[in-house]
Amino acid sequence: MADLIVKAAVKEYLDDKNVASDFYDALDEEVAELLDDSARRAEANDRKTVQPRDL
Numbered sequence: 001m002a003d004l005i006v007k008a009a010v011k012e013y014l015d016d017k018n019v020a021s022d023f024y025d026a027l028d029e030e031v032a033e034l035l036d037d038s039a040r041r042a043e044a045n046d047r048k049t050v051q052p053r054d055l
Helices: 007-013 021-044
Strands: none
Touching (some): 007 021
16 A cells, blocks of 8 residues: 655644654555545545545
8 A cells, every 4th residue: 555644744743742653554544544435425426536525
């Protein structure tokens, strides 16, 4: 699976928090699920374009 998140951006966003190394893999999986669900919803509505409302 491709990395869907940028670790440096996550670390910067969380600012002064420590981030466990396995957090990134878990976050990547969550993002992948969100994208898969969004794509299915767009397809169910006869669209090829994933839109914000598919979230």
